[in-house]
Amino acid sequence: MGKLLYGASGVEIGFDDRVLAHLQVVIGAKLRRGESFYFSWKDDPNIGDGRSTVWLSDAIPLYFKYSGGKMPSLNREWVEALMTSANSNQGLQLSDELRPTGESTGG
Template identity: 65%
Template sequence: MGKLLYGASGVEIEFDDRTLTHVQIVIANKLRRRESFFFSWRDDAAVGEGRSSIWLDPSVPLFFKYFGGRVPSINRTWIDLLTVSANSSGGLQLVQEPDAAPAASPKGTAEQERP
Protein backbone atom coordinates (compact mmCIF):
# COMPACT_ATOMS: atom_id res chain seq x y z
CA MET A 1 0.00 0.00 0.00
CA GLY A 2 1.24 3.42 -0.94
CA LYS A 3 0.62 6.54 1.06
CA LEU A 4 -0.28 10.12 0.29
CA LEU A 5 1.06 12.32 3.07
CA TYR A 6 -0.96 15.50 3.17
CA GLY A 7 -0.12 18.85 4.74
CA ALA A 8 2.55 19.96 7.17
CA SER A 9 1.23 17.54 9.80
CA GLY A 10 1.72 14.63 7.38
CA VAL A 11 -1.76 13.12 7.53
CA GLU A 12 -1.36 9.64 5.97
CA ILE A 13 -3.88 8.38 3.44
CA GLU A 14 -3.39 4.83 2.12
CA PHE A 15 -4.06 3.69 -1.44
CA ASP A 16 -2.71 0.76 -3.40
CA ASP A 17 0.33 1.74 -5.49
CA ARG A 18 -1.54 1.51 -8.80
CA THR A 19 -4.32 3.82 -7.65
CA LEU A 20 -1.86 6.24 -6.05
CA THR A 21 0.16 6.46 -9.28
CA HIS A 22 -2.91 7.45 -11.29
CA VAL A 23 -4.07 9.91 -8.63
CA GLN A 24 -0.59 11.47 -8.51
CA ILE A 25 -0.62 12.12 -12.26
CA VAL A 26 -3.99 13.89 -12.10
CA ILE A 27 -3.12 15.88 -8.96
CA ALA A 28 0.24 16.95 -10.40
CA ASN A 29 -1.40 18.19 -13.59
CA LYS A 30 -3.90 20.30 -11.64
CA LEU A 31 -1.37 21.72 -9.18
CA ARG A 32 1.08 22.48 -11.99
CA ARG A 33 -1.58 24.89 -13.30
CA ARG A 34 -1.92 26.32 -9.77
CA GLU A 35 -5.50 25.04 -9.48
CA SER A 36 -7.05 24.18 -6.12
CA PHE A 37 -9.68 21.45 -5.76
CA PHE A 38 -11.19 18.81 -3.49
CA PHE A 39 -10.07 15.18 -3.66
CA SER A 40 -12.66 12.70 -2.33
CA TRP A 41 -12.74 8.92 -1.95
CA ARG A 42 -14.60 6.14 -0.15
CA ASP A 43 -12.83 4.90 2.96
CA ASP A 44 -11.78 1.30 3.41
CA ALA A 45 -13.84 -0.88 5.75
CA ALA A 46 -10.88 -0.93 8.15
CA VAL A 47 -11.38 2.78 8.84
CA GLY A 48 -15.16 2.88 8.90
CA GLU A 49 -16.41 2.72 5.30
CA GLY A 50 -17.26 6.42 5.18
CA ARG A 51 -16.07 9.08 2.77
CA SER A 52 -13.14 11.44 3.08
CA SER A 53 -12.11 14.63 1.29
CA ILE A 54 -9.09 16.88 1.38
CA TRP A 55 -8.55 20.32 -0.12
CA LEU A 56 -5.60 20.34 -2.50
CA ASP A 57 -3.82 23.60 -3.12
CA PRO A 58 -0.35 24.34 -4.52
CA SER A 59 0.67 25.70 -1.09
CA VAL A 60 -0.17 22.44 0.74
CA PRO A 61 2.79 20.02 0.94
CA LEU A 62 2.18 16.55 -0.52
CA PHE A 63 4.39 13.48 -0.41
CA PHE A 64 3.70 10.28 -2.33
CA LYS A 65 5.24 7.12 -0.84
CA TYR A 66 5.05 3.84 -2.75
CA PHE A 67 5.48 0.37 -1.31
CA GLY A 68 6.66 -1.26 -4.54
CA GLY A 69 9.74 -0.34 -6.54
CA ARG A 70 8.15 -0.55 -9.98
CA VAL A 71 6.00 2.07 -11.65
CA PRO A 72 2.75 0.38 -12.76
CA SER A 73 1.51 0.64 -16.34
CA ILE A 74 -0.74 3.64 -16.88
CA ASN A 75 -4.38 3.22 -17.87
CA ARG A 76 -5.04 6.28 -20.06
CA THR A 77 -8.81 5.77 -19.84
CA TRP A 78 -8.66 5.94 -16.05
CA ILE A 79 -6.49 9.07 -16.18
CA ASP A 80 -9.05 10.69 -18.49
CA LEU A 81 -11.96 9.79 -16.17
CA LEU A 82 -10.13 11.12 -13.13
CA THR A 83 -9.15 14.30 -14.98
CA VAL A 84 -12.74 15.01 -16.04
CA SER A 85 -13.79 14.52 -12.43
CA ALA A 86 -11.00 16.76 -11.12
CA ASN A 87 -12.07 19.52 -13.51
CA SER A 88 -15.70 19.38 -12.33
CA SER A 89 -17.22 21.53 -9.59
CA GLY A 90 -17.20 18.51 -7.24
CA GLY A 91 -13.46 18.01 -7.57
CA LEU A 92 -11.51 14.80 -8.02
CA GLN A 93 -13.65 11.78 -7.11
CA LEU A 94 -11.76 8.51 -6.95
CA VAL A 95 -13.50 5.98 -9.19
CA GLN A 96 -12.63 2.35 -9.79
CA GLU A 97 -10.29 1.60 -12.64
CA PRO A 98 -12.13 0.77 -15.87
CA ASP A 99 -10.96 -2.08 -18.04
CA ALA A 100 -8.10 -1.02 -20.27
CA ALA A 101 -8.83 -0.64 -23.97
CA PRO A 102 -7.88 -3.75 -25.93
CA ALA A 103 -4.34 -3.58 -27.20
CA ALA A 104 -3.88 -3.25 -30.94
CA SER A 105 -2.51 -6.35 -32.59
CA PRO A 106 1.00 -6.06 -33.97
CA LYS A 107 1.22 -5.00 -37.61
CA GLY A 108 1.09 -7.92 -40.00
CA THR A 109 -0.49 -10.35 -37.53
CA ALA A 110 -3.76 -10.62 -39.46
CA GLU A 111 -2.00 -11.52 -42.70
CA GLN A 112 0.13 -14.14 -40.96
CA GLU A 113 -2.89 -15.94 -39.53
CA ARG A 114 -4.55 -16.51 -42.91
CA PRO A 115 -4.05 -19.91 -44.58
Protein backbone atom coordinates in the same frame (compact mmCIF):
# COMPACT_ATOMS: atom_id res chain seq x y z
CA MET B 1 0.06 -0.25 0.00
CA GLY B 2 1.38 3.21 -0.75
CA LYS B 3 0.56 6.43 1.07
CA LEU B 4 -0.32 9.98 0.23
CA LEU B 5 1.02 12.23 2.98
CA TYR B 6 -1.04 15.41 3.13
CA GLY B 7 -0.13 18.76 4.60
CA ALA B 8 2.51 19.83 7.08
CA SER B 9 0.98 17.53 9.71
CA GLY B 10 1.72 14.54 7.46
CA VAL B 11 -1.76 12.99 7.53
CA GLU B 12 -1.30 9.56 5.92
CA ILE B 13 -3.88 8.28 3.44
CA GLY B 14 -3.35 4.71 2.25
CA PHE B 15 -3.86 3.74 -1.40
CA ASP B 16 -2.75 0.82 -3.52
CA ASP B 17 0.42 1.74 -5.47
CA ARG B 18 -1.48 1.47 -8.77
CA VAL B 19 -4.16 3.89 -7.56
CA LEU B 20 -1.52 6.22 -6.13
CA ALA B 21 0.35 6.36 -9.47
CA HIS B 22 -2.81 7.45 -11.28
CA LEU B 23 -3.63 10.00 -8.60
CA GLN B 24 -0.13 11.45 -8.82
CA VAL B 25 -0.53 12.09 -12.55
CA VAL B 26 -3.94 13.76 -12.18
CA ILE B 27 -3.13 15.76 -9.04
CA GLY B 28 0.23 16.84 -10.47
CA ALA B 29 -1.37 18.08 -13.70
CA LYS B 30 -3.94 20.16 -11.82
CA LEU B 31 -1.44 21.66 -9.36
CA ARG B 32 1.08 22.47 -12.12
CA ARG B 33 -1.62 24.68 -13.65
CA GLY B 34 -2.20 26.34 -10.27
CA GLU B 35 -5.69 24.82 -9.94
CA SER B 36 -6.95 24.00 -6.45
CA PHE B 37 -9.68 21.38 -6.03
CA TYR B 38 -11.33 18.86 -3.71
CA PHE B 39 -10.26 15.21 -3.70
CA SER B 40 -12.71 12.63 -2.30
CA TRP B 41 -12.54 8.87 -1.83
CA LYS B 42 -14.37 6.04 -0.10
CA ASP B 43 -12.64 5.04 3.13
CA ASP B 44 -11.42 1.53 3.74
CA PRO B 45 -13.89 -0.49 5.84
CA ASN B 46 -11.14 -0.89 8.47
CA ILE B 47 -11.41 2.81 9.31
CA GLY B 48 -15.17 3.21 9.24
CA ASP B 49 -16.30 2.69 5.63
CA GLY B 50 -17.23 6.37 5.19
CA ARG B 51 -15.99 9.00 2.77
CA SER B 52 -13.18 11.52 3.10
CA THR B 53 -12.39 14.76 1.29
CA VAL B 54 -9.34 17.03 1.31
CA TRP B 55 -8.67 20.37 -0.35
CA LEU B 56 -5.64 20.26 -2.65
CA SER B 57 -3.67 23.34 -3.63
CA ASP B 58 -0.08 24.08 -4.54
CA ALA B 59 0.36 25.65 -1.06
CA ILE B 60 -0.24 22.31 0.70
CA PRO B 61 2.68 19.86 0.78
CA LEU B 62 2.01 16.42 -0.69
CA TYR B 63 4.24 13.37 -0.59
CA PHE B 64 3.55 10.21 -2.60
CA LYS B 65 5.14 7.18 -0.90
CA TYR B 66 5.03 3.89 -2.83
CA SER B 67 5.48 0.54 -1.12
CA GLY B 68 6.93 -1.12 -4.23
CA GLY B 69 10.03 -0.20 -6.17
CA LYS B 70 8.49 -0.46 -9.64
CA MET B 71 6.20 2.23 -11.08
CA PRO B 72 2.89 0.69 -12.19
CA SER B 73 1.89 1.10 -15.84
CA LEU B 74 -0.74 3.77 -16.41
CA ASN B 75 -4.21 3.25 -17.84
CA ARG B 76 -4.80 6.33 -20.03
CA GLU B 77 -8.58 5.91 -20.01
CA TRP B 78 -8.67 5.88 -16.21
CA VAL B 79 -6.37 8.93 -16.07
CA GLU B 80 -8.74 10.75 -18.46
CA ALA B 81 -11.80 9.77 -16.38
CA LEU B 82 -10.10 10.95 -13.18
CA MET B 83 -9.06 14.20 -14.85
CA THR B 84 -12.63 14.81 -16.04
CA SER B 85 -13.78 14.27 -12.47
CA ALA B 86 -11.10 16.61 -11.11
CA ASN B 87 -12.24 19.33 -13.51
CA SER B 88 -15.86 19.08 -12.31
CA ASN B 89 -17.47 21.27 -9.63
CA GLN B 90 -17.34 18.34 -7.18
CA GLY B 91 -13.61 17.86 -7.66
CA LEU B 92 -11.67 14.63 -8.04
CA GLN B 93 -13.77 11.63 -7.03
CA LEU B 94 -11.70 8.45 -6.88
CA SER B 95 -13.43 5.81 -8.99
CA ASP B 96 -12.67 2.19 -9.78
CA GLU B 97 -10.24 1.62 -12.61
CA LEU B 98 -11.80 1.58 -16.07
CA ARG B 99 -11.03 -1.35 -18.31
CA PRO B 100 -9.13 -0.06 -21.37
CA THR B 101 -11.23 -0.07 -24.56
CA GLY B 102 -10.63 -3.19 -26.59
CA GLU B 103 -9.35 -5.23 -23.65
CA SER B 104 -10.70 -8.75 -23.69
CA THR B 105 -12.97 -9.74 -20.82
CA GLY B 106 -11.93 -13.36 -21.11
CA GLY B 107 -13.87 -16.58 -21.66
